Amino acid sequence: QAQAVESGGGLVQPGGSLQLSCAYSGGAFNDYAMGWFRQAPGKEREFVAGINWAGSKTSYSDSVKDRFTISRDNVKGTVFLQMTNVKPEDTAVYYCNADPTFKTVSDITRFGAWGQGTQVTVSS
Numbered sequence: 001q002a003q004a005v006e007s008g009g010g011l012v013q014p015g016g017s018l019q020l021s022c023a024y025s026g027g028a029f030n031d032y033a034m035g036w037f038r039q040a041p042g043k044e045r046e047f048v049a050g051i052n053w054a055g056s057k058t059s060y061s062d063s064v065k066d067r068f069t070i071s072r073d074n075v076k077g078t079v080f081l082q083m084t085n086v087k088p089e090d091t092a093v094y095y096c097n098a099d100p101t102f103k104t105v106s107d108i109t110r111f112g113a114w115g116q117g118t119q120v121t122v123s124s
Contacts, residue, residue: 002027004096009118012086020081020118022096033102034072034079038092039117048094049081050105057102063089086122093117 008020024034033052039045049070050059058070069082079096095117099105 004115006115006118009120011121013124016086018083020094022079024077029077030074032098033105035097035105036081037095040092047106052102088122091122093119
């Protein structure tokens with residue numbers, strides 16, 4: 001059974017940087033687009049960034065565009081989220097998930113199962 005394990009979260013000051021990792025196992029990683037999502041306290045889970053199977057196409061939500069970068073290593077079965085110039089509103093639990101199609105990776109309603117996520121807290 002496919003499983004995503006997120007890591008790399010922590011406490012970071014506003015304006016700082018952090019890199020999240022997601023190790024995906026139990027499925028054909030190279031066949032899937034991957035997405036990062038987040039859920040802040042009291043809010044709905046939302047799409048953050050997506051990448052196609054080859055790493056040649058990416059997409060971002062408006063709130064993180066030009067600050068976050070998604071990438072992947074198909075040899076290691078891992079997807080990354082490089083976060084820069086973080087803001088307090090980036091505080092959330094971050095999750096990753098896989099989608100057979102890059103076109104729909106931002107559609108959060110497609111995903112039924114989620115990993116435990118990794119907590120990111122932006123505070124001075």
